[in-house]
Amino acid sequence: MSASVEIRAAAEALRAAQLVGFPTETVYGLGADATNPEALHRLYAAKGRPADHPVIVHLGERAGLDPGALEDWAADVSPAARRLAEHWWPGPLTLVVRAADRVSRVATGGLDTVGLRVPAHPIALELLAEFDGGIAAPSANRFGRVSPTTASAVSAEFGDELAIVLDGGPCAVGVESTIVDCTGSHPAVLRPGAVTAEMIGELLGVPPRIGGSTRAPGTLASHYAPLARVELVDPSELEPRLAALRGGGQRIGVLEWRSDVSESERGRPSAGRADSVVTLATVRTTAEYAHELYSALRKADECGVDLILAVVPPLDGVGAAVVDRLRRAASDR
Ligand code: TXA
Ligand code: MG
Secondary structure (H helix, E strand, O other): OOOOHHHHHHHHHHHOOOOEEEOOOOOOEEEEEOOOHHHHHHHHHHHOOOOOOOOEEEOOOHHHHOHHHHHOOEEEOOHHHHHHHHHHOOOOEEEEEEEOOOOOOOOOOOOOEEEEEOOOOHHHHHHHHHHOOOEEOOEOOOOOEOOOOOHHHHHHHHHHHOOEEOOOOOOOOOOOOEEEEOOOOOOEEEEOOOOOHHHHHHHHOOOOEEOOOOOOHHHOOOOOEOOOEEEEEOHHHHHHHHHHHOOOOOOEEEEEEOOOOOHHHOOOOOOOOOOOEEEEEEEOOHHHHHHHHHHHHHHHHHOOOOEEEEEOOOOOOOHHHHHHHHHHHHOOO
16 A cells, blocks of 8 residues: 555654644554654753653554564563553554664653554554554643644644654544553553553452552643633532523633534534523543543634633543543633
8 A cells, every 4th residue: 555645744744843733542643763863852842841841652553563663662561561562453553662772862852761552543554564664742831731632732742843744533532542551560550541450450350549640730730721711610509600600701612522412413502591601612531521521722822812711521431531630721820
């Protein structure tokens, strides 16, 4: 199969130490050649990311299937890490493992461990196959800001700093990959995502630990932050809170949970609310919440919203990851 003109141009740009925006199933990535320090320095500069914060290295499909391909990047792969990779790659799961010597310590933020993932998006996989190497890629947003889930959000954030932005449509999952630290004796979930701790526990036969002391900016208290303030509310508190804020002169955006709403009613303003209230998203499931979360936060900033009231979803499935991101977005800066 021959790659499209855009994919070939993007692979060419990566070889020339340039930056490329590309879709994954979670969020859009800002890609650079993971073995080229010049490209990596450019990546950190564009993102405004401190040099000691590691980025994820994305690998092609072969790494999920062929143990040899993984060992190009990882110095030792525990049986648990191998099982997780075999089961979920390509997919929204990043494994932190000991880095092989050849992995640039610019990409690892100076650590001797590296985060690896095979993304489940046809365009990302085509690009990885065409480039035939590892692509270092943080989410394609400036440090601390909301991750992009569309190509236009990437272009809006970086403009002509990027050689090309590949458009793969809106990201299916919508929140970043689950990160599992596999360097210790017992796997630990460093960042929740669509692959849940329960799913990992079921596969491995033992529940993973939650959290860890590794340097991960996605785990900083304040991250994923829009310009507007974010306040979390229980579903039953939303209308009373809106009533209390009425007439206060603030423009308010709501992210609401309504399991009873039909597809055609979604996004329509709820009756009885003030004109100063903008419906940012109406979601019915945790998967819909994850899918719409970041575009809703971006929409709030575009609409000049002062305060976002975000309903707390149930914690099942990707709900735990949504709550994790909402808490960080709501955290004091
Ligand atoms: O879904 C995703 O993971 C997206 C897409 C583009 O793949 N990428 C992403 O990258 O969210 P980024 O850089 O925004 O977040 C990566 C997280 C950071 O919190 C980083 O610190 C952590 O992964 N990480 C990477 N390597 C690590 C390592 N060796 N040890 C601990 N944490 C690591
Ligand atoms: Mg990020």
